[in-house]
Amino acid sequence: MHTVFSIAIVAAYVVVLTFVAVRARAAREFAEFSLARRALPLALVFGSLAATYVGPGFSIGFVGRGFNSGLLFLGIGLAYAVQNILVGLLAAPRLRALKNCHTLGDAIGQKYNRDCQVLAGLISVGVCAGLAAVMAKAGGGVLRDIFGLPHWSSVVIVVGVTALYTTFGGLRASVITDAFQFSAFAILLPLTLLFVLLFHLDGGAATFAKEASAATSNGFGTTSYIEIVGLVMAFLLGETLIPPYANRALASRTTRISRDGFILAGIFSLAWFMVMIALGISARSIIPQGTIEDDVLLKLVKSIMPAEGYALLLVVLVSIVMSSLDSLLNAGAVAFTQDIVKPFAKVPDNTALVIGRSATIIIAAIAAVGAVAVPSIISGLLICYSIWAPAILPALIIGLWIKRPHPLAGILSMGIGTLVAVCFQFIFPSLTKVPAIITKVPAIIPALGAALLAYVVGHWIAKVREERK
Amino acid sequence: MMGVVIIVLVVIAALFVIVSGLWVARALIAAISTNGSLPEAQNNSDEQNNHQDT
Known part of the structure; x- marks a missing residue:
C-alpha cells in the first residue's frame, strides 16, 4: 500500500x-x-x-x-x-x-x-x-x-x-x-x-x-x-x-x-x-x-x-x-x-x-x-566557484563601474585569474615538492588576487600606450 | 532562554520561506493561466519596461 x-x-x-x-x-x-x-x-x-x-x-x-x-x-x-x-x-x-x-x-x-x-x-x-x-x-x-x-x-x-x-x-x-x-x-x-x-x-x-x-x-x-x-x-x-x-x-x-x-x-x-x-x-x-x-x-x-x-x-x-x-x-x-x-x-x-x-x-x-x-557535491561546487570568481568578476565589476575600461586589462585579468585558479585547484595539490602551506590555501584567494593585480597592470600598460600615442 | 530565542528565530525563518513559496506559486499560476505569456509584463507601458530592446 x-x-x-x-x-x-x-x-x-x-x-x-x-x-x-x-x-x-x-x-x-x-x-x-x-x-x-x-x-x-x-x-x-x-x-x-x-x-x-x-x-x-x-x-x-x-x-x-x-x-x-x-x-x-x-x-x-x-x-x-x-x-x-x-x-x-x-x-x-x-x-x-x-x-x-x-x-x-x-x-x-x-x-x-x-x-x-x-x-x-x-x-x-x-x-x-x-x-x-x-x-x-x-x-x-x-x-x-x-x-x-x-x-x-x-x-x-x-x-x-x-x-x-x-x-x-x-x-x-x-x-x-x-x-x-x-x-x-x-x-x-x-x-x-x-x-x-x-x-x-x-x-x-x-x-x-x-x-x-x-x-x-x-x-x-x-x-x-x-x-x-x-x-x-x-x-x-x-x-x-x-x-x-x-x-x-x-x-x-x-x-x-x-x-x-x-x-x-x-x-x-x-x-x-x-x-x-x-x-x-x-x-x-x-x-x-x-x-x-x-x-x-x-x-x-x-x-x-x-x-x-x-x-x-x-x-x-x-x-x-x-x-x-x-x-x-x-x-x-x-x-x-x-x-x-x-x-x-x-x-x-x-x-x-x-x-x-x-x-x-x-x-x-x-x-x-x-x-x-x-568528487562530491560540495567540493564540485567549490571547484567551479574557485574558477568563476577570479576569471570573471574583476573584469566584469570594474568594467561596469569605470568609464573607459581597457581590453588588455580585461583579457589579462580573465586569463591570469583562470590560470592561477586551475594551478592552485588541480596542479599544485598533485605536486609533491610544493610546500603544504601552498596546497592548503583555497584556490579562490590567490587567483582573485592575481586577477586583480593583472587587471591593474593591464590597465596601466594600456594607459601608458595611449599617452605615448 | 537562549534556546527559546533561537527556536523563535528558526520558526520565523521557516514561515518566511513558506510565504515566499506561496507568493511565487501565485505568480506561477498567473503566468501559466495565460499559456506562459507572462501577463504582468504585457500590461505595462513601454516606460515601465525600460530598455526592453529584445
Missing part, C-alpha cells in the same frame, strides 16, 4: 511538472530562448533566482553541515546573502540597463572588445557545464534512492528530462518550471522542520540550544581559520553573477525588478540557511552521530515520516536539482550561441535558436558524462 502511494506521489509530480512545462510554450525566436523577451515579473525573477541557487549543496549539503558544524555555516552563509544584496544594489541594475545584451559575455564585449567576449563565453560555458555535472551527479543519486536504478541510468533520466523542456522552452520554460519547483521545496522543507520541532524534538528548545552549541563547537574545532576564510570568500564571490543569475538580471522587466529580485533572493537565502541548519541540528538527537553529511536529510526524514512522506521529500530533492540544472543548461547554451558563435558569424534568428537548442543538448550530454568525475 505504501509503495502504491509513493509511486502515485512521484507520478503526480511528473504530471504537474509536464503540465507546467507544456504551458510554458516552446520558444519561437532566440530573444525568447535567451531572455524570455525581457518580460519577467518580480516574483518569477526572485523565485527562479532562489530555485537556481538552492541546489543540492544549499539543501542536502547545508543540513549535513548543520548536523556536524552547527551555526558555523549559518555565519558562512551570511556571506552569500550579503553577496546577493550587493549584486542587487550595485551590479544587476547596471547590467540590465545595457542594451542588446543577452549574456555576461555580451556585457563584457560591450565594455571591452570581442576577444574579451569570446573568452568570457568560453569560461561561462565551461563553468555552466561543470556546475551542471555536479547537479547531474546529485540528481542521479536521489533518483537512484527512489527507484533503486543504477547510478548512470538515474543521471541520464534526470539530465534527459531537464534537457527536454529546456531545449524547447528556453529561459521562459526554465523560469516557469523553476517557480513550480521553488514553490514545492520552499513549502515542504520548512513544514518538515516545523513537524520535527513540534513532534520529534525531545527536550524542546533547551535540547535544540544544547545540540546547536555542541555542533558549533565541533565545527570551529574541525575547521581551520584559513579554511573558514576560504569558505567565506567562496560564498561571497564564487557564485556571484554566474551565467544563470546574470540571465535573470538581464531578463527582468525593469532595472528595478532586477535590483529587487536579487535583494529579495539575498534575504531569502538567510532564512533558507536557517531552516536547513536547524534541520541538521534537530537531526542530532534523532539519527546516529557519525552519519555521512550528505545522508543526514534523507535519514532524518526516513526516520520520522511514513514512506509517502519520504517519497515526497525525494521528489522535492529532484525538484531542487532540476531547477538548478535547467538554468545552467540554458545559460550555457545562450553563452555558447551569443558569445562564441555570434562574434564570428552573422547568424539569422532561426539559426541562432537552432544553435542554442543544440548547445543545450550537448552541454546536457557533457554534464551527464562529467557527473562520474565529480
Whole structure:
C-alpha cells in the first residue's frame, strides 16, 4: 500500500511538472530562448533566482553541515546573502540597463572588445557545464534512492528530462518550471522542520540550544581559520553573477525588478540557511552521530515520516536539482550561441535558436558524462566557484563601474585569474615538492588576487600606450 | 532562554520561506493561466519596461 502511494506521489509530480512545462510554450525566436523577451515579473525573477541557487549543496549539503558544524555555516552563509544584496544594489541594475545584451559575455564585449567576449563565453560555458555535472551527479543519486536504478541510468533520466523542456522552452520554460519547483521545496522543507520541532524534538528548545552549541563547537574545532576564510570568500564571490543569475538580471522587466529580485533572493537565502541548519541540528538527537553529511536529510526524514512522506521529500530533492540544472543548461547554451558563435558569424534568428537548442543538448550530454568525475557535491561546487570568481568578476565589476575600461586589462585579468585558479585547484595539490602551506590555501584567494593585480597592470600598460600615442 | 530565542528565530525563518513559496506559486499560476505569456509584463507601458530592446 505504501509503495502504491509513493509511486502515485512521484507520478503526480511528473504530471504537474509536464503540465507546467507544456504551458510554458516552446520558444519561437532566440530573444525568447535567451531572455524570455525581457518580460519577467518580480516574483518569477526572485523565485527562479532562489530555485537556481538552492541546489543540492544549499539543501542536502547545508543540513549535513548543520548536523556536524552547527551555526558555523549559518555565519558562512551570511556571506552569500550579503553577496546577493550587493549584486542587487550595485551590479544587476547596471547590467540590465545595457542594451542588446543577452549574456555576461555580451556585457563584457560591450565594455571591452570581442576577444574579451569570446573568452568570457568560453569560461561561462565551461563553468555552466561543470556546475551542471555536479547537479547531474546529485540528481542521479536521489533518483537512484527512489527507484533503486543504477547510478548512470538515474543521471541520464534526470539530465534527459531537464534537457527536454529546456531545449524547447528556453529561459521562459526554465523560469516557469523553476517557480513550480521553488514553490514545492520552499513549502515542504520548512513544514518538515516545523513537524520535527513540534513532534520529534525531545527536550524542546533547551535540547535544540544544547545540540546547536555542541555542533558549533565541533565545527570551529574541525575547521581551520584559513579554511573558514576560504569558505567565506567562496560564498561571497564564487557564485556571484554566474551565467544563470546574470540571465535573470538581464531578463527582468525593469532595472528595478532586477535590483529587487536579487535583494529579495539575498534575504531569502538567510532564512533558507536557517531552516536547513536547524534541520541538521534537530537531526542530532534523532539519527546516529557519525552519519555521512550528505545522508543526514534523507535519514532524518526516513526516520520520522511514513514512506509517502519520504517519497515526497525525494521528489522535492529532484525538484531542487532540476531547477538548478535547467538554468545552467540554458545559460550555457545562450553563452555558447551569443558569445562564441555570434562574434564570428552573422547568424539569422532561426539559426541562432537552432544553435542554442543544440548547445543545450550537448552541454546536457557533457554534464551527464562529467557527473562520474565529480568528487562530491560540495567540493564540485567549490571547484567551479574557485574558477568563476577570479576569471570573471574583476573584469566584469570594474568594467561596469569605470568609464573607459581597457581590453588588455580585461583579457589579462580573465586569463591570469583562470590560470592561477586551475594551478592552485588541480596542479599544485598533485605536486609533491610544493610546500603544504601552498596546497592548503583555497584556490579562490590567490587567483582573485592575481586577477586583480593583472587587471591593474593591464590597465596601466594600456594607459601608458595611449599617452605615448 | 537562549534556546527559546533561537527556536523563535528558526520558526520565523521557516514561515518566511513558506510565504515566499506561496507568493511565487501565485505568480506561477498567473503566468501559466495565460499559456506562459507572462501577463504582468504585457500590461505595462513601454516606460515601465525600460530598455526592453529584445
